[in-house]
Amino acid sequence: MNLSDDITLAAHLADIAGSVIRPLFRSDFEQSRKADRSPVTAADRSTEAAMRAILEAERPDDGIIGEEYGKHNESAGRQWVLDPIDGTISFMAGRPIFGTLIALMQDGWPVLGVIDQPVARERWVGQIGGGTTFNGAPVTTASCRELAEAKLATSSPHYFGADQAEAYMRVAAAVGGNERQGMIVYGGDCYNYGLLASGHIDIVCEAGLEVYDYAALVPVVEGAGGTMSDWQGNPLDADSNGDVLALGDPARLDDVLEAMG
Structure with a gap:
């Protein structure tokens, strides 16, 4: 499976997400509670909206699953999965250990993933069968004997x-x-x-x-x-x-x- 164009698009989405999030980090931002009482901020909503707009323009036949705005074209075999700020409480507390998550699923199976920490500008990009990079350099997990x-x-x-x-x-x-x-x-x-x-x-x-x-x-x-x-x-x-x-x-x-x- 050739995902090179999708990786480029996912990186663009992460860049856009970071440009929305960074000015709001440790600043005044609107915040509220969802129906389940979990917190949500203007950064969560604005970031997902920006990514969805790009996907709807660039991949109109693909579906989207997002934490803040739900599902779009859910019958599509290819689904982009978005969590604009995974770790909203850390974001609200000014701790730079949250991240933007971007995935591509094919027929329900994750095949491409991005973890982007926009404040530290740290980014992991992985694909099934294709390796993982951290800020462009290949990385591997550690062995553990017990x-x-x-x-x-x-x-x-x-x-x-x-x-x-x-x-x-x-x-x-x-x-x-x-x-x-x-x-x-x-x-x-x-x-x-x-x-x-x-x-x-x-x-x-x-x-x-x-x-x-x-x-x-x-x-x-x-x-x-x-x-x-x-x-x-x-x-x-x-x-x-x-x-x-x-x-x-x-x-x-x-x-x-x-x-x-």
Whole structure:
């Protein structure tokens, strides 16, 4: 599958997104709550609107799935998936560890993904079967001989339900070789997956994600040599339930699943 034109377009979308987000970062911006009480800002909405306008002009036959403005042409085999600011709370708090997520799915399977951190100007671009780059240079995930050596990340333990929290805590107890603390990073949202693709983190464990939260992450992680799955080890597609594991070393997947119980 030749995705070169799509990669160029995705990079353009990320450039436009960054030009909208940067002037609003650590400034006065409109903010409110959605129906589910999650926060949303003018930056979220303006950024997605700008990307959608380009896609509707450049790829009129493709579909769009966006966090802020929903679905467009949802019967199309090719779907662009947009999360303008993944990590809105971090954006609101002035922490530059949020990111813009851009994915292309073919028949429900993620094939191209971008994680863009517009303030630090850090960008991961991945494609299934085609590698992953960080600011244009190829990157690979790290090997990990055993869970006791692993560095684990999650955005927040508060996102887990009771059963999920128990499974997560069993993994947390297995990593880092330190029963009191382990080697665990909290916060980071999509940024953690970029760090995993670059070999700095070994495992990311999260629950309750939507397709716009994870579609772009799959090609970035897997293009760098890692693996992504649900909590049963199944590959992620448009219909996955949003319970997500990312591993830099695919050989550790069975170990993580066993630890989760």
